[in-house]
Amino acid sequence: MAKYEIHGGTPLSGTVTISGAKNAAVAILPAALLVKGTCRIENVPDISDVRILLDILEGVGAKVSRPEPGVVEIDSSGPINTSPDEHLVKQMRASYYLMGALLGRFGKAHVALPGGCNFASRPIDQHIKGFEMLGADVIYTDAYVDLKPSEFGLQGNRINLDVVSVGATINIMIAASLIPGQTIIGNAAKEPHIVDLANFLNTMGARIYGAGTDTVKIRGVNALKGGTYAIIPDQIEAGTYLAAVAATGGNVLVQNVIPKHMECITTKLQEMGARIINYDDSIRIQSNGHLRYTTVKTRPYPGFPTDMQAQICVCMSRAAGFSRLTESVYETRFFGYCTELQSMGANIQINGKTATVIGVEKLYGATVEAHDLRAGAALVIAGLVAEGTTIVENVHFIERGYENLVDKFTGLGASIRRLED
Numbered sequence: 001m002a003k004y005e006i007h008g009g010t011p012l013s014g015t016v017t018i019s020g021a022k023n024a025a026v027a028i029l030p031a032a033l034l035v036k037g038t039c040r041i042e043n044v045p046d047i048s049d050v051r052i053l054l055d056i057l058e059g060v061g062a063k064v065s066r067p068e069p070g071v072v073e074i075d076s077s078g079p080i081n082t083s084p085d086e087h088l089v090k091q092m093r094a095s096y097y098l099m100g101a102l103l104g105r106f107g108k109a110h111v112a113l114p115g116g117c118n119f120a121s122r123p124i125d126q127h128i129k130g131f132e133m134l135g136a137d138v139i140y141t142d143a144y145v146d147l148k149p150s151e152f153g154l155q156g157n158r159i160n161l162d163v164v165s166v167g168a169t170i171n172i173m174i175a176a177s178l179i180p181g182q183t184i185i186g187n188a189a190k191e192p193h194i195v196d197l198a199n200f201l202n203t204m205g206a207r208i209y210g211a212g213t214d215t216v217k218i219r220g221v222n223a224l225k226g227g228t229y230a231i232i233p234d235q236i237e238a239g240t241y242l243a244a245v246a247a248t249g250g251n252v253l254v255q256n257v258i259p260k261h262m263e264c265i266t267t268k269l270q271e272m273g274a275r276i277i278n279y280d281d282s283i284r285i286q287s288n289g290h291l292r293y294t295t296v297k298t299r300p301y302p303g304f305p306t307d308m309q310a311q312i313c314v315c316m317s318r319a320a321g322f323s324r325l326t327e328s329v330y331e332t333r334f335f336g337y338c339t340e341l342q343s344m345g346a347n348i349q350i351n352g353k354t355a356t357v358i359g360v361e362k363l364y365g366a367t368v369e370a371h372d373l374r375a376g377a378a379l380v381i382a383g384l385v386a387e388g389t390t391i392v393e394n395v396h397f398i399e400r401g402y403e404n405l406v407d408k409f410t411g412l413g414a415s416i417r418r419l420e421d
């Protein structure tokens with residue numbers, strides 16, 4: 001298994017360019033199955049989750065090509081198999097979007113239950129409820145989901161989500177794009193990648209209104225045509241580099257970002273003492289590494305993202321005073337990395353949904369293990385801050401979602417290298 005070796009203690013400086021958003025890409029690529037024609041998708045991150053998804057799409061019969069770096073072309077006009085490869089589907093979370101795409105376009109799907117980062121129980125009952133409300137007969141076992149039209153056929157409907165779910169909002173939007181009638185999703189998630197998916201589908205001819213609010217309306221159309229679309233920059237990748245600079249100190253221009261998407265993160269880093277300067281599509285961060293305590297509660301967008309919980313925890317572990325970090329989306333997410341941070345000298349006390357983080361003078365290099373994507377990114381930041389050498393093991397989790405992380409940090413002056421076992 002590959003690992004990273006990090007020699008900490010160097011402030012970061014220079015410019016880093018953010019890649020296309022992982023969680024937008026993993027929705028938009030399967031949604032291309034809705035389109036009878038060729039979708040040219042730009043700003044696609046080269047990460048392992050995307051590579052698996054492209055293998056799945058090719059496996060079901062789509063023609064997939066990568067004409068240049070960051071660009072993927074998908075042609076789903078030929079015959080498509082509605083039972084994607086089970087082994088590949090189980091390797092990632094977002095493969096569940098194949099259910100919505102295949103149901104919407106072909107009226108049926110047989111898809112294994114997804115895998116992916118396993119930091120909490122991650123039910124899909126709201127996806128299933130959405131498909132049923134759209135008129136599907138659903139067989140949902142502990143191994144797969146099977147979808148076909150009920151005797152009344154597929155038809156748009158009003159669907160109120162019981163929890164704000166990114167995945168369920170996206171899956172229903174994808175399926176409903178080609179299902180006759182109007183679908184209204186109430187209590188919808190508002191994340192930037194939901195707006196990005198709607199913009200992609202509308203570019204291909206869908207009629208989706210209100211994405212980015214808690215009510216999304218979809219008027220089903222008969223068919224989608226091909227077109228070109230560029231994915232938005234990754235909010236969480238950008239937030240990870242901003243948190244790294246805040247914690248290590250330094251002066252970095254983070255470019256190819258949408259500053260509005262970053263406000264929930266940058267306002268916290270400012271409160272902690274970092275200086276943030278927003279430009280049109282970049283953000284400069286300056287930090288002397290001496291941070292102040294703060295309070296963070298994760299929430300769906302526009303709140304502070306759960307996917308930045310672990311990275312901000314590293315900042316807190318070096319910040320003067322008692323910080324409080326409350327997780328309200330995935331209660332068990334602390335367990336993916338807090339023990340590892342404690343082994344590096346962090347003082348973190350977990351009580352249910354809340355961690356109290358008491359800032360320490362120094363973190364110390366150690367051998368630590370990434371247990372999921374964001375936990376792994378946080379351990380990299382901790383290694384960059386720590387005195388001495390840190391080995392982060394199991395970096396395949398990190399490489400699911402961060403393009404060229406080692407090169408990007410090296411470009412900022414960090415001492416980090418990838419080692420193969």
Ligand code: EPU
Nearest residue numbers: 023094122123124125126127163164165166167307329373
């Ligand atoms: N939930 C249910 N039932 C459902 C769906 C969700 O109870 O049917 C609950 C979950 O247990 C959780 C909450 O609703 O407590 C929110 O889950 P959501 O469905 O929004 O999460 P997701 O769609 O599975 C996406 C991202 C995650 C990110 C969450 C929250 C993708 C592929 N994944 O997951 O990203 O943490 O939204 O923002 O978009 C990551 O990038 O590292 C990552 C884990």
